[in-house]
Amino acid sequence: MVSSQVLGERLDVTPAQIRKDLSYFGRFGKQGRGYDVLLxxxxxxxxxxxxxxxxxxxxGVGRLGQAIAEYGGFGPQGFHIVAIFDSDPNLVxxxxxxxxxKHVDDLEAFxxxxxxxIGIVAVPADAAQGVVDRLVGGGIHAILNYAPMLPHVPRNVAVRNIDPVLAMQSMTFHVKNYQTSAK
Amino acid sequence: MVSSQVLGERLDVTPAQIRKDLSYFGRFGKQGRGYDVLLxxxxxxxxxxxxxxxxxxxxGVGRLGQAIAEYGGFGPQGFHIVAIFDSDPNLVxxxxxxxxxKHVDDLEAFxxxxxxxIGIVAVPADAAQGVVDRLVGGGIHAILNYAPMLPHVPRNVAVRNIDPVLAMQSMTFHVKNYQTSAK
DNA sequence: TGGTGTGAACTTGTTCACAGCA
DNA sequence: TGCTGTGAACAAGTTCACACCA
Known part of the structure; x- marks a missing residue:
């Protein structure tokens, strides 16, 4: 058993937050006891x-795309690659x-x-929006984007961007302010 | 020149949001004209x-760490690696x-x-919190974490996590709901 | 007694709407 | 006239505090 108190400490959020969030999906806890971890x-x-x-x-089957294709971390979590596309005739x-x-022109048909x-985009930035549009056109509602750009998608499509440079840039303001004002 | 209207369209946010956000830092726009793009x-x-x-x-100088060390995308954006650490005697x-x-034991002294x-963490999950603690102990206030875990840090330390599996998992709820209810 | 689930209070963040300037 | 900057209105999200149950 675990209480919202302990859960909150582990996740750095308030116990009330834990309870509110969980209550959105149902009543999993038991008063006086907490939550059954396994349940x-x-x-x-x-x-x-x-x-x-x-x-x-x-x-995208460049260096990054190849690394993704060969990465062993997705399978054990239930994510299985079922097809791979590129636009380079030498790679198709x-x-x-x-x-x-397969050729990316066959993406929508596929x-x-x-x-x-879910679609994973690992093409150069200038080709990424085109690929994203094809994925969306093909009915995909979730995209993992490795291209260093923020794609434009309808609101019903979820996008997660993996861009280490952007991630770094999004911390510099914090570092700067910390260093000057020792906040 | 660009208006908050146009900026908003490009970024998928409301013009009012653009103006409010920018006004937090100063008055960059000119009434009737908009914002000077270069300025x-x-x-x-x-x-x-x-x-x-x-x-x-x-x-961390495993496969991932080596790829990061050799990645050419950080330099042009002003991020320069000044030191590399690992715990494996064969790599040190x-x-x-x-x-x-260098050996990771020398991290804090360094x-x-x-x-x-900024510190980049590219060690296995079970070693990551220890490395993060050393970085924080050494006065670092920004961490880019590639380990598949969410590190515990004081509130004054910014962390960005790069974890493709977590990113995928954070979209499955959306996909599921979309597919069942066609929301 | 201990800890959930939840309405109510509060806080934070977003949008509105308009005075005022180029 | 067109568009910013901003107070005021509104909406969303978080925290409080307590009834209630095991």
Missing amino acids: LLGRLREILGLDRTWRVCLI GRDLSRHQV LRIHHVD | LLGRLREILGLDRTWRVCLI GRDLSRHQV LRIHHVD
Whole structure:
């Protein structure tokens, strides 16, 4: 058993926050006891969709794209790459981690036939919006974007950006203010 | 010149939001005309600290750490790696992109002598909190964390986490809800 | 008694709407 | 006239505080 108190300490949020958030999805706790860890974990995994597998496609087979294709961390968490695309004729047709690289022009057609949940974009910045548009056009509602740009998508599409430079830049203001004012 | 209207369209936020946010830092616009793009850009770069260079240290020289050390994208944006650390005796002493890898035990001592603004953590999850603690102990106020865990830091330390799996997991709820209710 | 779930109070953040300046 | 900067209105999100249950 774990209380909202302890959960809050671990996550750096207030106990009230924990309780409010959990209550949004149901009543998982028992008064006077707290939350059953295993039960809570199980319910949250269900609610968040972490108990099933997800079909993912990868676009871009440069150095980064290859690293992503060969990265072993997605599979164990239920994310399975089902297709890989690129625009380079020299790469199309090649094999990469058990997938034959398809041409990105066939992306939308592929998405119409095969169900895909999430797209990973690993193409150069100037090609990224085009790829994102194709994913959205193909009915994708979640995109993991490695290109160093912020794509434009309809509000019903979730995007997560992985851009280490942007992440660094988003901390410099904090560092600057800290160093000058020792806040 | 650019108006808050146009800026808002590009960034998917309301014009009022643009004006409020900018007004927090000063009065950059001209009534009836809008904002001078070059002036605004220059002032924002100054305010955000993007006009200077930042000293960065890297901890962890596994596959990921090596890729980060050799990544060419940080330098042009003013982020310069000034030291590299690891705990593996086989790696300590080796050269990696013009730096001799130092032992992580010397991290805090190094930070006391040399000024470093930002730390990049690229060690396994179970070693990450220890490294983060050493960085914080050494006076670092910004951390880019590649380890798949959420580190515990004092409120005055900024952390950005780069974890593709977590990013994927944070979209599954959205996808699930979209697919079932076509919201 | 201990700790949840939740309405109510409060705080933070966003949008509105308009005075005022180029 | 067009668009900023900003107080005021509003909305969203967080914290408080307590009834209630095991």
